[in-house]
Amino acid sequence: MKYLLVLLVLAVGWHMWRSQRVKRTPPPPPKKSLAKPEPMVHCAHCGVHLPQSDAIRYQGAHYCSQAHLAQAVPPGKS
Numbered sequence: 140m141k142y143l144l145v146l147l148v149l150a151v152g153w154h155m156w157r158s159q160r161v162k163r164t165p166p167p168p169p170k171k172s173l174a175k176p177e178p179m180v181h182c183a184h185c186g187v188h189l190p191q192s193d194a195i196r197y198q199g200a201h202y203c204s205q206a207h208l209a210q211a212v213p214p215g216k217s
């Protein structure tokens with residue numbers, strides 16, 4: 140009976156120590172907020188998708204580079 144009482148006291152002590160240890164752990168750092176999604180457009184020449192802020196807009200169409208804009212626009216028009 141004496142050993143059972145000692146075992147019970149040790150179990151209660153271990154449980155109290157464990158619960159205190161868990162409470163002292165610092166909270167995890169807050170998550171970094173993600174950037175808002177940006178509208179995507181496709182190049183009128185090659186069809187590649189790119190962010191609208193990186194695209195070159197000409198007469199309602201979007202192009203991925205100056206070279207594709209030059210190939211799409213006939214010489215003499217700009």
